[in-house]
Amino acid sequence: MREFSYARPSQPADALTAIAGTRGARYLGGGTNLVDLMKLGVESPGLLVDVTALPYDLVEEGAGGGLRVGSGVRNSDLAANMAVRRRYPALAQAVLAGASGQLRNMATVGGNLLQRTRCSYFQDVTKPCNKRVPGSGCPARQGEHHNLAILGASPHCVATHPSDMAVALAAFDAVVHVEGPAGPRQVPLSELYRLPGDEPQHETTLDSGTLITTVELPALPLAANSRYRKARERASYAFAIGSVAAALAVVNGVVVDVRVALGAVAPMPWRAHLAEQALRGGPATEQAFKEAADAELARAQPLRDNRYKIPLLRNLMVRTLSELLEAS
């Protein structure tokens, strides 16, 4: 029997100490991914440090009109928060587009950010996977990859990051606050994840034992006019095959500011900087949206069975921006 220890400290310092003292220890949030991976044998931690009793369960006003979201806030509570819904609607929409009601009631913000890919090979310990067993190979490139990455992947790994929430956070320049052995630190979400390169086993820039405490949403008036649109293979309870979080501000027909991030296309929530650059200061027209989408997707490197994601993401970007234009 794979035995493991379990601790549920109420003080952050105790959590950090517990993790630091045990090899293979893992933080446990809602358990909606980690427990599955334990059952599959992908993860076999000797110690679970349950972080849900830590004082990180609030959504609070941040400096200058932003919000500070505790890492232990449950997905359902985040999506229901009125400040989030008014000021960052795409974030509430993204959270509600994910998983199921039961899972959202359990899942936490911190856990959502650090969830693992749902690539079938990663989840099956009888098959090779460079992320799980470095150097063992990536069968997905030749095998089943219809919902794997077209952007940011490498010959060693084509996994996607599965989060919906993180796509909206990427669009809004969220900043992740962490506590670690070396003290507190702030990491922009854009710097939280690493592209796989030749070390797909390293997914984030966080040191081992680091604890996410807060996700800070900077003040972003533009975000009030934001949307999250997710395409999936059934109407609910399915990971995205493509998604877009976008915010748009238009004055006199000109794009004064814009945010676009894409989901289900890359190993991380994919901020569409090229699309944003193409749009900023230019006309807010459907033609401009198409050109911006094309600019972003020009660098896509699809595999045999995921080429459809290019027209899908193009359509999603154009449609979402068009709807935001109508609403602005």
Place this chain on the structure above:
Amino acid sequence: MSTLTATVGMPVSRIEGVAKVTGQARYAAEFPLAGLAYGWVAQSTIARGWIDSIEAEAVLGLPGVLAVITHQNALPLQAVDDGELLVLQDRRVHYRGQTVALVVASALEQARAAADALPVRYDPEPHDVLLSADHPGLFAPDHVNPNLPTDTLTGDVDAGLARAEVTVEQTYSTPAEHNNPMEPHATTAYWDGDRLTVYDSNQGATRVHQALVQLFGLQDGAVRVVSEHVGGGFGSKGSTRPQTVLAAMAARMLDRPVRVTFTRQQLFSLVGYRTPTIQRVRLGADPSGRLGALDHEVFEQTSTLYEFAEQTAAFSRVMYAAPNLRTRHRLVALDVPTPRWMRAPGEAPGSFAVESAMDELAEACGVDPIDLRVRNEPTVEPEGGRPFSSRNLVACLHDGAARFGWTGRDPRQGFRRDGRWLIGTGVAASTYPARSMPSTASVALEADRFVVRVTAADIGTGSRTALTQVAADELGVPLERVDVRIGDSDYGPAMVAGGSMGMASWSWAVVKACRQLRAAIIRHEPVPDGGLVAHADTTDDILAQADLVRHSFGAQFAEVRVDIDTGEIRVPRLVGVFAAGRIINAKTARSQLIGGMTMGLSMALFEESLMDAQFGDYLNHDFAGYHIAAHADVHTIDVNWIDEHDDQLNPLGVKGLGEIGIVGTAAAIANAVYDATGHRQRHLPISPERVLTA
């Protein structure tokens, strides 16, 4: 005798409903037994080859481990046809995921950990796991299920096609699909001396009883199979599955009760699935749409362990009046798990191809799809020429058209729009055989209650409740005075809950027994020592039936909305009208038809088991990867039936409802998607990817 309102036809709520929702209904894995041990399967990680070695010693010392059963020490089993049941008998590996060992431990977690840690070495061989229409291994099986001819030919199809002014020639395909009942397969087994008892999750205790008698070389009376409550099967529990044999074997070897329960992931390799199909359909017609020729050729797979030949083209043998009619099945034995029955085996995939092709023909002829079907309505069975016992397809089509609002449908495609949604409608026809099979039943007067015993199965369909209604009416007593006991092989042989044959078969035996008992009471016969009891066996009655074609029919209508940007499909409305003989329980019948149509929607849009060619297994083996319709996908499903009286079926005129709900749904949806988009979808499921790249 008091006057009682007949209960047959009434919407009676499930008798065991409270027991189920309060957790008192016991399922196979829930029977507590002293000294119970738990078995966990170790599964092969190669798709073809040989077991080289299994190091049982490496895990025998782990906590709680009681035994490691492999081909080296397994109890020898007697030969049976189904090679999937000859577990752990030799070194051969026939597919990835096959059971190579059973680890038994005092606790479930201990067994699981030891099975995961068990070192197994293999001599692999190259595997062959992909079905194609030009596979060199294709062959014509001796027959297709259940015992139908592999090929049929009436007239001259090639000449008929050559003469036809309008032809449709297309290839359609359906993927492998897994049944995925809510309750995974499970067995709790124990031996009392030489008598074996299993609590088993199945669709028919009689068949499991027979298999265990054969496999373990026992007398009939030495095996008891108890299956009081079963959490669904959809065909995957239609005959014995390996967990039953493993549990019984381990219990024998260890001389203590053993339970074996499969996980959701394990179901994807160990208990069957619907074969993928590739279907070539050729239709030839005159300009009015009257068929001159119909050719239906099917390619499908089986395993190297057991020949399973799905009767996919059987649909074409009964549906339309084509004077030149050919059906053919070709099979290839691959290094894959054995495909099995899955809801409406044959007709579900077959109807997708033919009912899609009929829609293509309607368009090619400029004829309304309903008119086309009515125009090709046969007076006798198209293949064989036997009369139908009843056939009300046309009535279903017309009734459904009225309910759906089909009349006046614009035949143009791709122009009805609501914002970013394209809207379309489609229709398809349904059919399924209506068979009754020999069964036995008894009814006894015990104190002031009537106790019916029949080895029926209630896999969630409501059959226990329906049989109570049947018995109450026959005995002329209120429902409350009847106890129907099912799911116990000690009650005598009876048909499985499968192929829509359950109610048709069991109700016959129950009616017969009740009539005998009632007659005995009316005659004031002296009550024997054992109490008043009547036994019935319908074997001779069924052999005496006239040679007729007995089928239920139906018509299904779909409205779809297709997202222009993403290819996502929504189905706001399904309408189904069925002619399925006598409906015993209006409530559970309606539920069953809604369930069938929901599964058809799921088949149309979502369900697909992806074969991983590199490793040879079904890759998406969980509910995150294998998509079944979620609540949000299911909107209005309007289920109706017409009043059909057929006195050539069985005493109550029951045709059965388990399958027909899923037959034709996928074609109706695919035809609606064509109407919405102008692009024909000939391959299931109709995913956003397929819509976007059409």
